[in-house]
Amino acid sequence: MKRRWWLAVLAVAAVIAAAGCSTFSYYGQAIGGHLEVMHRAEPIPRRIADPATPPELRAKLERALAIREFASRELGLPDNGSYRSYADLGRPFVVWNVFAATEFSVEPRQSCFPVAGCVGYRGYYAQAGAEGFGDGLRKEGYDVFVYGVAAYSTLGWFDDPVLSTFIRYPDAELARLIFHELAHQVVYVKGDTTFNESFAVAVEEEGVRRWMAANASVAEREAYAASRARRAEFVQLVLRYRERAAELYREPLADDAKRAGKAKLFAELDADYGELKAKQWGGFAGYDRFFAGMNNAHLASVATYEALVPAFRALLAREGGDLPKFYAAAKALAALDKPARARALAALTPR
Numbered sequence: 001m002k003r004r005w006w007l008a009v010l011a012v013a014a015v016i017a018a019a020g021c022s023t024f025s026y027y028g029q030a031i032g033g034h035l036e037v038m039h040r041a042e043p044i045p046r047r048i049a050d051p052a053t054p055p056e057l058r059a060k061l062e063r064a065l066a067i068r069e070f071a072s073r074e075l076g077l078p079d080n081g082s083y084r085s086y087a088d089l090g091r092p093f094v095v096w097n098v099f100a101a102t103e104f105s106v107e108p109r110q111s112c113f114p115v116a117g118c119v120g121y122r123g124y125y126a127q128a129g130a131e132g133f134g135d136g137l138r139k140e141g142y143d144v145f146v147y148g149v150a151a152y153s154t155l156g157w158f159d160d161p162v163l164s165t166f167i168r169y170p171d172a173e174l175a176r177l178i179f180h181e182l183a184h185q186v187v188y189v190k191g192d193t194t195f196n197e198s199f200a201v202a203v204e205e206e207g208v209r210r211w212m213a214a215n216a217s218v219a220e221r222e223a224y225a226a227s228r229a230r231r232a233e234f235v236q237l238v239l240r241y242r243e244r245a246a247e248l249y250r251e252p253l254a255d256d257a258k259r260a261g262k263a264k265l266f267a268e269l270d271a272d273y274g275e276l277k278a279k280q281w282g283g284f285a286g287y288d289r290f291f292a293g294m295n296n297a298h299l300a301s302v303a304t305y306e307a308l309v310p311a312f313r314a315l316l317a318r319e320g321g322d323l324p325k326f327y328a329a330a331k332a333l334a335a336l337d338k339p340a341r342a343r344a345l346a347a348l349t350p351r
Helices: 002-017 021-040 044-049 055-075 127-139 171-183 193-215 218-250 255-279 296-306 309-318 323-334 338-348
Strands: 085-087 095-101 111-113 117-119 122-124 143-149
Touching: 021 085, 021 122, 044 055, 044 085, 055 171, 055 193, 095 127, 095 296, 122 127, 127 143, 143 296, 171 193, 171 218, 193 218, 193 296, 193 309, 193 323, 218 255, 218 296, 309 323, 309 338, 323 338
Parallel strands: none
Antiparallel strands: 095 122, 095 143, 111 117
C-alpha cells in the first residue's frame, strides 16, 4: 500500500507541474490537506490502549473496529487498511464541498481531476478556501452551496482513517458512513458522480439494516427508522422541486419571467418544508441549515446523492439481496458507456 500511496501523490504532483497557477494552488491544498490527515492517523488499537484516551472515545473506537470487521465479513466490502486507523483533525469537517449551478439549471457544475474524473462539486480542506471559490462563482452568476463534509474516500489509493469529524456519531450513523465510503472502493465510474453516490447510498442502507438487526436494540432500530423516514421525506420534497425547476427552466420564457417563476417556486418549497417540519416532524429542525438560502445548487447536491438510489434498490432486490451478486451487477453497469448505463438504470427504476 505504501507504494500505491506514493504513486498517487506523484501522479497528482505531475498534474500540478503542468498546470496553471490557479490549478497549482487548488491541487496544492488538496495534497497538503490529505497528507495532513494521513500524518495524523494512528492505528486504532494503539489509540485504544493509550491510557490518555478518554473512555467515551475508547468505546467509540472499539465500536468503529467492530463495524469495520462487519463490513468485510458480512457485507463483502474490501478487507484492507481503510478505517482501521484514527485521525483527530481538531475541526468539525474534513473538507468543505462547493456545489454550483447556473441561474437556470439544476445540473451541477463539473470539476475534473486526474484520478477521480469529473465530479459535480469541488472540495477544499479549509472552509475559507471553499467560501472564496464559492464567492468567485457567485460573481460569475452561479447559484452556490457550500457545506462541510465529515468523510471522503480515496477509492483505495490510501488507507482512509476513521476521523474525529464523525467518530462520535450514533452507532448507526457511524456504520452508515463507513459502509458508504468503503462502497466507493468496490465500484467507481470516472465522470458519473450520481451513479457512484447512489450506489454507495444503496450499499449503506442495506449494510446498516443488517448491522442493526444483529447489533442494535429495539429502541435504537426505531430511532434510526424514524430518522431515515425523515430523510426520505426530505429527499422526496427536494427532488420533486428539482423536477419542477427543471421544467420551468426548459420553458421558452424570457429571463425575467424565469426569474419570477424561480422565486415563486423556491418560496413554495420553503412553505412546504415548513409544513412538513411542523406537521409531520414535530418541529425537527435538522434540515433548517440546508434550506437557508435555498437555490439551484442545493437541488443539484441532493440529486447527486439520491437520484439513482431506487434503481440500485431494485437491482439488489433482483439479485435476491445477495451482495456479491449485486456488486457484480453494479460493476457490469459501470462497464457500459454512460448512455447505455442510464438506459439500464432507467429500466430498473420503479414506476
